[in-house]
Amino acid sequence: MIRRVLHGVSLASAIRRCPRSVLLGTRLLKNDKSELFDPWAGQERRYSLSFSRAASAAAALNDGQPRPTSADVPKPPVPQPLESPPASQLDDRKVSVGWDSSTWSRFHHIWLRDHCRCPQCFHQVTMQRLVNTFEIPSDIKPSHVESTPDGLKVVWPSSPPHVSVYPWHWLRRNSYEPVIPMDGPKHEKVLWGSKIAQDPPTVAYEYVMSDERGLLKWLQKIDTFGFCFVSDVPPNSEATEELSRKIGRIRETQYGSFWDFTSDLAKGDTAYTTMALAAHTDTTYFTDPCGLQIFHLQSHTDGTGGASLLVDGFYVASILKELHPEVYELLSTTRVPTHAAGEPASLYRPTPLAGYPILNLDPVTAELLLVRYNNDDRSVLNSMVAGDMEKWYDALRVWNKFLTSPDSEYWVQLTPGTVVAIDNHRVLHGRSAFDGKRRMCGAYIDFDEYRSKLAVLTEKFRTDSVSNAAAQLVNGRSGWSTDF
Numbered sequence: 001m002i003r004r005v006l007h008g009v010s011l012a013s014a015i016r017r018c019p020r021s022v023l024l025g026t027r028l029l030k031n032d033k034s035e036l037f038d039p040w041a042g043q044e045r046r047y048s049l050s051f052s053r054a055a056s057a058a059a060a061l062n063d064g065q066p067r068p069t070s071a072d073v074p075k076p077p078v079p080q081p082l083e084s085p086p087a088s089q090l091d092d093r094k095v096s097v098g099w100d101s102s103t104w105s106r107f108h109h110i111w112l113r114d115h116c117r118c119p120q121c122f123h124q125v126t127m128q129r130l131v132n133t134f135e136i137p138s139d140i141k142p143s144h145v146e147s148t149p150d151g152l153k154v155v156w157p158s159s160p161p162h163v164s165v166y167p168w169h170w171l172r173r174n175s176y177e178p179v180i181p182m183d184g185p186k187h188e189k190v191l192w193g194s195k196i197a198q199d200p201p202t203v204a205y206e207y208v209m210s211d212e213r214g215l216l217k218w219l220q221k222i223d224t225f226g227f228c229f230v231s232d233v234p235p236n237s238e239a240t241e242e243l244s245r246k247i248g249r250i251r252e253t254q255y256g257s258f259w260d261f262t263s264d265l266a267k268g269d270t271a272y273t274t275m276a277l278a279a280h281t282d283t284t285y286f287t288d289p290c291g292l293q294i295f296h297l298q299s300h301t302d303g304t305g306g307a308s309l310l311v312d313g314f315y316v317a318s319i320l321k322e323l324h325p326e327v328y329e330l331l332s333t334t335r336v337p338t339h340a341a342g343e344p345a346s347l348y349r350p351t352p353l354a355g356y357p358i359l360n361l362d363p364v365t366a367e368l369l370l371v372r373y374n375n376d377d378r379s380v381l382n383s384m385v386a387g388d389m390e391k392w393y394d395a396l397r398v399w400n401k402f403l404t405s406p407d408s409e410y411w412v413q414l415t416p417g418t419v420v421a422i423d424n425h426r427v428l429h430g431r432s433a434f435d436g437k438r439r440m441c442g443a444y445i446d447f448d449e450y451r452s453k454l455a456v457l458t459e460k461f462r463t464d465s466v467s468n469a470a471a472q473l474v475n476g477r478s479g480w481s482t483d484f
């Protein structure tokens with residue numbers, strides 16, 4: 001095992017202290033989360049299946065062959081109405097639901113009335129609210145509540161009385177007082193370092209193109225690892241574009257829609273040269289940076305070099321958070337201005353002009369959401385708190401040190417026939433210098449497009465699960481879905 005000592009703390013011991021993440025750096029996959037690819041992950045315990053697969057997650061998840069078949073995928077049980085439904089109680093402002101003797105959820109009357117999803121209150125095709133929130137009396141109170149096998153029945157004192165039935169799984173999933181953590185397996189990202197090279201996530205082109213489960217598998221692996229290869233792709237731009245469009249609409253930028261280029265400086269960007277490129281994310285100068293990028297090296301003639309570099313920004317950030325929390329704090333709070341000014345016809349800068357931090361955290365959970373980093377695209381630092389300037393440069397130096405550490409860098413020589421899709425909000429990419437002539441093609445896909453396709457396919461392959469069981473489906477979707 002490689003042990004590297006960093007600032008007096010071994011990386012291995014630092015990683016052991018990262019309890020929430022699965023790390024593929026110095027220690028390969030210490031935590032097997034085979035349920036990552038359970039399409040029914042996140043269901044409540046009473047409906048969930050517990051099954052596990054041994055072996056390393058990467059190996060278990062690797063997909064040279066089309067799979068799984070319906071025969072080897074456990075089906076979730078079709079939920080049955082509860083034999084003894086949770087208890088319910090009514091008071092002046094709230095309805096209480098007792099899941100067990102010690103866990104009660106409380107729902108405000110106004111919230112319950114506003115969230116009725118019966119066909120009168122919620123359009124069963126458009127999935128939009130019909131109930132007029134502003135006609136609900138602010139002091140509304142049910143005339144009656146009752147626990148039924150199908151859900152919490154609430155009778156409202158209108159004329160005629162309105163009856164709402166809230167499915168139990170929906171209430172539990174949406175409980176806000178208290179928030180009830182979802183039982184069962186949770187999706188976790190696998191953070192990785194250089195050793196991902198031993199078993200990088202891959203799916204087969206035929207599987208993606210011929211079966212939506214294959215497409216789902218590709219997207220799940222991108223979600224888990226931040227990138228995923230597709231093998232045995234015909235080495236031409238038509239097949240690559242068709243593959244890209246399986247995920248969603250291609251984002252048109254100053255580089256075009258689906259792009260196909262050689263190293264001829266056709267665009268005013270270093271990507272169009274033969275120079276080495278340090279690890280970076282793309283389009284840091286957009287308010288909404290591109291979500292996925294898809295690359296395919298179609299040919300490389302009369303030269304060598306041009307190895308591709310991938311670095312898991314979330315992995316590097318997790319190490320910083322452990323070893324240098326003050327650096328993590330500074331990089332996640334200091335805004336960095338950026339620009340793209342290499343093309344006379346465009347001048348891109350994000351809104352706000354002060355830019356965004358390198359590490360962008362979820363404002364609710366403080367989890368890392370997005371890495372935005374291209375040191376070459378950084379503008380003039382002129383809005384930073386003066387006292388932070390030297391500290392910020394020191395922090396940037398630490399970030400760069402871990403980013404460029406051999407432990408973090410995954411180098412791979414792409415060859416025609418292998419496409420890579422990269423989550424540009426998480427994984428940084430770069431390349432070594434090269435000579436000769438390279439022809440690349442690829443595309444950007446918006447993050448929302450990619451997440452939408454992932455959500456749709458996840459929903460589709462759990463249609464017999466609890467989320468959709470309590471109500472009739474319209475277009476394969478229920479108004480009582482817990483997804484929205």
Ligand SMILES: [Zn+2]
Nearest residue numbers: 116118120121
């Ligand atoms: Zn209603």
